[in-house]
Amino acid sequence: xxxxxxxxxxxxxxxxxxxxxxxxxxxxxxxxxxxxxxxxxxxxxxxxxxxxxxxxxxxxxxxxxxxxxxxxxxxxxxxxxxxxxxxxxxxxxxxxxxxxxxxxxxxxxxxxxxxxxxxxxxxxxxxxxxxx
Numbered sequence: 001x002x003x004x005x006x007x008x009x010x011x012x013x014x015x016x017x018x019x020x021x022x023x024x025x026x027x028x029x030x031x032x033x034x035x036x037x038x039x040x041x042x043x044x045x046x047x048x049x050x051x052x053x054x055x056x057x058x059x060x061x062x063x064x065x066x067x068x069x070x071x072x073x074x075x076x077x078x079x080x081x082x083x084x085x086x087x088x089x090x091x092x093x094x095x096x097x098x099x100x101x102x103x104x105x106x107x108x109x110x111x112x113x114x115x116x117x118x119x120x121x122x123x124x125x126x127x128x129x130x131x132x
Contacts (some may be wrong), residue, residue, distance in 0.1 A: 088127065
């Protein structure tokens, strides 16, 4: 049994990037689907596909690499809030990742969004992870 499915999701993506895999397959949940959509919208992954053929379903993520240097687009993906220590931020306290070059993914009362979107919408929430 996995006690932190979001950390498992991030670790699977991180390990696939480090091993230069093209596709990674992850067990699905609604929160993981929202995080995947944000990663796609922000340009960190090439594409994704939700497969609901099994009971839980899976997410297939095509990872993105630089064409010339073969460097992965996701340099680091790190969990911020953990089950033992939740981290929250108000809209005015949203962290800037790499001076605005990275994103923080936040779970708010208006859904899962980036830190910039949460700041614009003037809502705070739980800091799930950051990506750059």
